[in-house]
Amino acid sequence: MAEIFENPPQIDSNYEPLGAAELVDHDGGSLRLKAGSTIVEVSALAPDLFRVGAFPDGSTPGYDSEAIAKQEWGTVEVSMERSDKEITLSTSAATAHVSLDPLRVSFADASGRSLAADDEEFGMGFSRRPDADVFTQPLGPSPRLYKRREEGERYFGCGERTSGLEKTGSHQIFWNVDPPLGHTASFNNLYTSIPFVFSMTKGRAHGLLFDDPGRIEFDLALEDEDRSYYGAEGGNLVYYVFCGPTPGDVLDRYTELTGRTPMPPLWSLGNQQCRYSYMDEDEVREVARNFRERDIPCDVIHLDIHYMDGYRVFTWNEERFPEPEKLMSELREQGFRVVTIVDPGVKVDENYPVYTEGHERDLFCKTGVGEEYHNAVWPGICAFPDFTNAETREWWGANHSALLDVGVAGIWCDMNEPSLFIPRQSTMPGDVVHPGDDDPKFHAQIHNAYGSLMARAARAGLLKLRPGERPFVITRAGYAGLQRHAMQWTGDNSSWWEHLWMSMPQLQNLGLSGVAWAGVDIGGFGGDANAELLARWAEFGAFQPFCRNHTAIGTRRQEPWAFGEPCESVYRKMMKLRQRLLPYLYSLFEECHRTGAPILRPLLFEYPEDETTYTADDEFLLGDALLVAPITRSGIEHRHVYLPRGCWFHYWTGERFDGPAHVLAHAPLGQPPLYVKANTAVPMAPDMAHTGEGTWDPLTLLLYPTAGADESVLYEDAGDGFDYEDGEYARRTVSCEEAAGSVTVRLSERLGSFVPQRQELRLELRGFGSAPESVEVNGEGADSSYDEETGTVIVSLGETESVITVEIVR
Numbered sequence: 187m188a189e190i191f192e193n194p195p196q197i198d199s200n201y202e203p204l205g206a207a208e209l210v211d212h213d214g215g216s217l218r219l220k221a222g223s224t225i226v227e228v229s230a231l232a233p234d235l236f237r238v239g240a241f242p243d244g245s246t247p248g249y250d251s252e253a254i255a256k257q258e259w260g261t262v263e264v265s266m267e268r269s270d271k272e273i274t275l276s277t278s279a280a281t282a283h284v285s286l287d288p289l290r291v292s293f294a295d296a297s298g299r300s301l302a303a304d305d306e307e308f309g310m311g312f313s314r315r316p317d318a319d320v321f322t323q324p325l326g327p328s329p330r331l332y333k334r335r336e337e338g339e340r341y342f343g344c345g346e347r348t349s350g351l352e353k354t355g356s357h358q359i360f361w362n363v364d365p366p367l368g369h370t371a372s373f374n375n376l377y378t379s380i381p382f383v384f385s386m387t388k389g390r391a392h393g394l395l396f397d398d399p400g401r402i403e404f405d406l407a408l409e410d411e412d413r414s415y416y417g418a419e420g421g422n423l424v425y426y427v428f429c430g431p432t433p434g435d436v437l438d439r440y441t442e443l444t445g446r447t448p449m450p451p452l453w454s455l456g457n458q459q460c461r462y463s464y465m466d467e468d469e470v471r472e473v474a475r476n477f478r479e480r481d482i483p484c485d486v487i488h489l490d491i492h493y494m495d496g497y498r499v500f501t502w503n504e505e506r507f508p509e510p511e512k513l514m515s516e517l518r519e520q521g522f523r524v525v526t527i528v529d530p531g532v533k534v535d536e537n538y539p540v541y542t543e544g545h546e547r548d549l550f551c552k553t554g555v556g557e558e559y560h561n562a563v564w565p566g567i568c569a570f571p572d573f574t575n576a577e578t579r580e581w582w583g584a585n586h587s588a589l590l591d592v593g594v595a596g597i598w599c600d601m602n603e604p605s606l607f608i609p610r611q612s613t614m615p616g617d618v619v620h621p622g623d624d625d626p627k628f629h630a631q632i633h634n635a636y637g638s639l640m641a642r643a644a645r646a647g648l649l650k651l652r653p654g655e656r657p658f659v660i661t662r663a664g665y666a667g668l669q670r671h672a673m674q675w676t677g678d679n680s681s682w683w684e685h686l687w688m689s690m691p692q693l694q695n696l697g698l699s700g701v702a703w704a705g706v707d708i709g710g711f712g713g714d715a716n717a718e719l720l721a722r723w724a725e726f727g728a729f730q731p732f733c734r735n736h737t738a739i740g741t742r743r744q745e746p747w748a749f750g751e752p753c754e755s756v757y758r759k760m761m762k763l764r765q766r767l768l769p770y771l772y773s774l775f776e777e778c779h780r781t782g783a784p785i786l787r788p789l790l791f792e793y794p795e796d797e798t799t800y801t802a803d804d805e806f807l808l809g810d811a812l813l814v815a816p817i818t819r820s821g822i823e824h825r826h827v828y829l830p831r832g833c834w835f836h837y838w839t840g841e842r843f844d845g846p847a848h849v850l851a852h853a854p855l856g857q858p859p860l861y862v863k864a865n866t867a868v869p870m871a872p873d874m875a876h877t878g879e880g881t882w883d884p885l886t887l888l889l890y891p892t893a894g895a896d897e898s899v900l901y902e903d904a905g906d907g908f909d910y911e912d913g914e915y916a917r918r919t920v921s922c923e924e925a926a927g928s929v930t931v932r933l934s935e936r937l938g939s940f941v942p943q944r945q946e947l948r949l950e951l952r953g954f955g956s957a958p959e960s961v962e963v964n965g966e967g968a969d970s971s972y973d974e975e976t977g978t979v980i981v982s983l984g985e986t987e988s989v990i991t992v993e994i995v996r
């Protein structure tokens with residue numbers, strides 16, 4: 187099957203675009219056409235979402251896919267117009283134009299802007315080798331799609347990538363691998379595959395998801411700057427077009443289709459610590475003790491593969507971890523939770539119940555001749571669960587009881603590309619068989635979904651074993667939609683400045699591809715970190731949705747204290763800042779859960795009309811209120827920062843900047859360039875060693891008022907469990923407006939039935955040159971103070987559910 191892994195040329199000589207088509211049926215928002223022996227369907231699923239499917243040679247139309255969370259879309263109001271040459275389907279927000287001879291499909295948004303238009307010449311179709319049979323083209327004809335690149339269109343997204351944010355002029359491969367260390371710009375595909383292109387055209391966004399869990403390639407205006415190409419190997423051609431026009435519209439619809447990020451347990455937003463591996467109970471205790479003694483916030487410690495008995499999944503190594511339950515309850519008393527790694531490979535061992543049960547129940551992948559497929563991984567020779575089978579997933583999920591029963595809090599799915607040792611860092615041969623639920627598939631047909639399916643099994647297992655708790659599952663591999671099962675960490679980066687820089691575009695593109703809950707290993711995994719690199723990495727890492735320090739076996743120690751001062755103090759300061767920012771971060775997670783908005787987001791998400799933001803990928807926004815521009819080079823204390831329109835305040839010095847502006851930031855160690863948007867409240871918790879130490883009392887709303895107005899949202903709930911789904915949350919909008927020297931801060935009514943346990947809400951208003959003339963809360967004199975040195979006004983408010991209005995006259 188080697189041929190199917192070759193890079194196909196963008197336009198190969200065996201390609202035949204679909205020709206003339208005729209309408210055979212239509213129904214509400216859907217058209218069914220026939221072009222030769224190919225059935226083509228064009229459907230409006232929502233006003234701004236269309237789906238196109240092409241099914242060759244009589245194959246039955248169908249859209250089941252691991253990427254898709256929502257299949258039933260209800261009826262969309264569509265008007266259809268028909269002529270001999272063209273059929274149009276118009277919704278309230280967009281139009282699909284289907285021209286019939288030859289068949290070409292294009293789209294437009296409400297303003298008439300053309301998007302995702304088929305290339306006139308090449309359109310869509312299939313590549314068939316003239317002598318094609320099961321040996322030369324085992325997966326059948328190969329779907330190909332050619333789209334025009336609109337004038338000024340620029341490409342982003344594509345999931346986990348090396349190099350910069352913009353992907354215009356690039357070749358993208360989607361095929362999950364465990365790549366060797368390095369991950370330089372010459373690396374293409376990594377651990378996850380999200381074949382979703384997020385396009386910006388002169389301020390307007392749209393998206394295209396090309397759905398196929400086998401190998402996919404895109405050419406994003408590389409070979410021809412006026413054209414993009416999308417191709418798979420075998421199967422049907424299915425793609426979705428998101429018409430926007432704002433970045434938020436695209437992500438909202440994309441995550442409605444592929445699934446939303448679940449609400450995280452609050453503890454999983456705390457700082458986390460890992461090493462490959464903490465070798466025994468004493469070493470884990472020692473790490474925990476250091477965090478508390480050194481006053482560095484930390485919520486989670488991870489156990490890598492050495493906790494297992496001979497790397498057998500769902501077991502404990504009795505020498506290294508003789509009393510896991512005791513260890514975990516001790517750690518829990520100190521406010522730590524434990525996450526354990528789980529790999530898919532199950533050791534072939536007749537005395538190991540996980541293997542014998544999986545074998546007896548026939549739950550593993552097979553070779554072409556029906557034998558259990560084996561390969562080597564950490565435990566030696568292993569069998570591999572067929573996660574395409576629902577029974578396998580249920581069995582796998584239930585096996586997590588061996589970990590959860592002794593107190594493990596979360597599960598870290600590794601090696602699930604899957605990564606195999608023979609040959610080194612390879613993956614399953616394409617002709618391995620997944621027997622599935624009576625629908626056997628070759629591995630090549632489902633490869634990219636394997637990691638997602640493993641994560642799905644873990645999440646479902648955790649939900650079943652602990653129904654009242656929010657699962658915490660990390661995955662390395664996955665496919666589009668993985669965000670509904672797990673968060674993603676980006677695998678084996680290296681302790682390089684280049685990788686500290688790359689973390690930003692990498693996480694921003696993941697965010698534009700639906701995977702907002704993500705993070706890179708702080709300090710870098712491969713190779714040795716040093717004091718300055720680790721300190722600077724913490725200055726960036728504290729702002730990641732997932733904040734974990736991790737490093738490989740045999741490398742230098744990388745705990746926050748490993749390099750002494752000043753690194754340790756910088757690390758402490760940054761983790762304390764993260765801990766204080768948790769109410770803000772948690773509110774962003776809730777926004778993401780509800781709307782798909784990225785948490786760590788590129789500037790273009792908020793300022794799409796400003797094309798300077800399209801290349802500003804060495805800085806990012808956390809929500810819409812914080813702009814972070816980390817230092818990513820050794821030995822420097824200054825860097826360029828682009829501030830988009832609006833007014834920004836430097837967090838450490840209070841200096842004011844009016845954007846759009848290019849500024850030179852001074853950033854000595856411990857003061858990464860961090861800017862707060864004017865009039866946008868940033869909710870902050872008190873100092874704590876871990877998330878469970880206390881309630882958010884007082885909860886401080888940090889604000890920099892200035893002429894103009896803006897608002898933000900504060901969301902709270904129990905921090906775990908599912909009562910929020912029944913209305914047990916507390917949400918309020920905080921608006922801040924300044925006109926003629928008079929500042930009005932208004933907290934809306936508190937919505938929802940959750941009652942925050944605290945005495946005090948506090949406003950911290952910065953940027954006051956002198957004591958305010960007057961401060962009133964709900965029209966009466968207020969409990970307030972002014973600090974001359976920092977120019978800060980503090981106003982103390984009780985916690986009530988009604989509207990609170992604060993008036994400050996400068």
Ligand code: MIG
Binds near residue numbers: 601677711
């Ligand atoms: O072959 O479990 O990316 O985080 O420490 C290496 C050992 C397997 C790869 C993961 C890394 C983890 C390591 N794993």
